Amino acid sequence: MTQQTGGQALVAALAHHGVDTVFGIPGTHNLAAYAALTEHGIAHVSPRHEQGAGYAADGYARSTGRVGVALTTTGPAILNAASAAAQAYSDSVPVLFVSPGMPLQHPGRGNGLLHEIKDQSAAMAAILGESLRVTSVEEIPVAVSQAFALMTAGRPRPVHLEIPLDLLDARADVQPVPPAPAGRRAPDAAAVSAAVERLASAERPVVVVGGGAGGAAPQVAALLDRLDAAVVSTANGKGVVPEDHPSFVGAGLQHRSVLDLCEDADVVLAVGTEFAPSDWWSGLPPLDASTIRIDVDAASITTNVVPGMSIVADAAEALDAIVELLPQRDVSGWAAPWRERFLADARAEGGPWLDLVASVAEVLPRDAVVAVDNAMAGYYGFLSNLPLFRPRSFLYPTGAGTLGFGLPAGIGAKVADPAAPVIVVQGDGGIMFSIAELAMAAQLRIALPIIVVDNGGYGEIRNEMDDRGEQVHAVGLGSPDFCALAESLGCRGVRAADAAEVGTAVKVALDADRPTLIHVREQSRAADGMA
Missing domain, CATH: 3.40.50.1220 (TPP-binding domain)
Structure with missing residues (x-):
């Protein structure tokens, strides 16, 4: 038993459970936890938005089977990560979302404290089913152990852990709590x-x-x-x-x-x-x-x-x-x-993206991991037409179907296994949800090809409007200079004239000294009809 601050107790408990990396953003209320990270050798990765932290922790967990950790500050910060939490829940991915909460004696009706949310824990519990709020420093190691048991015993699910902000700097004698034994149920x-x-x-x-x-x-x-x-x-x-x-x-x-x-x-x-x-x-x-x-x-x-x-x-x-x-x-x-028969169906459905998939498949190593966003190139093209050969190698936001997942999830997978060849496939609409995470990837100096398949906007929604016989509007997003944007954030930018050039660019990018955004125009019904 040693005397620790709440922040030290939290980080020590995470390390005790094998956590080696945390994705997060420091804020006024979580600095005591940040102060303890280096004491226990836990690496910190800085996304540019808390949603990116959640998706990156998801990619880390989804590609490895280990628990990913996202650490945010209070209120708006943890709510920024809520979409990522919902995605992890729907796809059964073990991610621990950690945030401070309002102080123990905070007035029930609130008083305007910085980052105040009426009931933050209830909001996260509504998404995840489990939000653990501790009431003492001594309880923190117990709560971490309970969270890991919930995430790893039975069906993997994410969990939210809330620590009242006044406990993070408070001190108490803390007893370490070992990881709970695996509670597996033997087959009948x-x-x-x-x-x-x-x-x-x-x-x-x-x-x-x-x-x-x-x-x-x-x-x-x-x-x-x-x-x-x-x-x-x-x-x-x-x-x-x-x-x-x-x-x-x-x-x-x-x-x-x-x-x-x-x-x-x-x-x-x-x-x-x-x-x-x-x-x-x-x-x-x-x-x-x-x-x-x-x-x-x-x-x-x-x-x-x-x-x-x-x-x-x-x-x-x-x-x-x-x-x-x-x-x-x-x-x-x-x-x-x-x-x-299956391949015939897959080729018919994925027609506009077959050349792109073939170009990538030709250069992709057998142990590759592919992080795909909820884009037509992903679910029509790559899902059924790109062969993969290792488990946990296709990171895709199936259940909640969020946009912006692919880029930060790919970063998380690369952080988890730096030797693994990882690529990202994004649509032009989806990548704008998390485009700032190019800066996270650049800061990490990782070799990460990021293919942006551009049809000029929200192509799937454009087609659905058209199929319903309704006016097509509000779906065109113009033509940003994605390569210039990538370069401004510290990445390489490559314009592929056609799908055949993408594979060559991917091959080079897998050995580059920084991330590479590869922009290619889509040839499809959506691209032709985009308003």
Whole structure:
């Protein structure tokens, strides 16, 4: 037990839980925490907006499976990070959002204190479900341990931790609290046995892998060595199965071929996915009692699809148990025709971006990580047409569907693993939500290609207006000089005359001494009709 300030207790507890990096912005109310960061060897990365801090912490966590940390000051600062918090919640990403709060004895109706928010903790709890507010310095290590347990035991979710600002400078005798033991639920033996029996007798088994399988890539590989299956993945499950695996059909579940494949299957095994409408744009197939679901979250295992069989457990442990009992079957290659159908769908949907994707694919290393914004180039082009080969390699804001995610998330992934080749794909509209984070990337001096695919505005919304037979307006954003803007913030700027030149620019940018923004004009219906 040692005497510490609240700021020291917070940072010491974070270090005790393995935190090595914090993304945040210092402010009047959180300086005691900042004073303690260097004492414990925790690196600090400075975004230019708190939303960028949240997305960068998300990218750090999403690409590694480790907890990301965003540290803001009070009131408007933590609310600036609320969109990032919502995105992390919707995609089950473990991010700890830490902020000061109003003092312990703050008047209930408020008194106009700097950064005052009526009920900051309630606001964050409404988004995240969990906002922990401590009431003493001694409680801080306990709350950090509880937050990590909430984020890592069961379904990963972000958590908000609020420390009253008067506690950050207050001193008390503090007892360190060790990380809580992993509270994993072992798979039920009877459920495993029943699933094995169903899988062993199946002639056309289909496996759907989601983001919850990100930590179970070896177990999925072992399953596919024994099971003659066809595999599809969600956006967040992309890369769990290397996309040149003979059983792999495709990533992205919105295609007619995926619906037909699942309807044709005699069993569908879903691993770590909630069958979300944001993945199944065209609607769910009529899944029935032949569906087996593996999910760590008992409350989610009947969401959207009620399975015939369910195994509530960590995906890796459940698959280990299944593989141990599953008899060996030869891989017949029956998935190959479905792969061709899927690729035909993907190419039709992603037509305007195929040259761009091919140009990037040609130079992208096999261990690459791609951070994509909620842009047409991302969900129509790269999701289903760019092959990836490692888990947690496609960072995409699926559920909440926020804009501005790609750039800071890519920075977070690069900070987490500086040796990894990371690229960013943004639309011209979305990057303006977080364009200031080019300065964060430049300050870090990271080799980060940032592809800006420019259709002149909010292309998807422009097309939706047109499809509704309504006047197209309010979607054109003009033509900023993105390269000049990048250079003004310390990055390189490259203008690609066409999609074919983007790959060459990416190859150079992966070895550059600073980030590189690569601007390319989109050739599409949206670009042609932009008002």
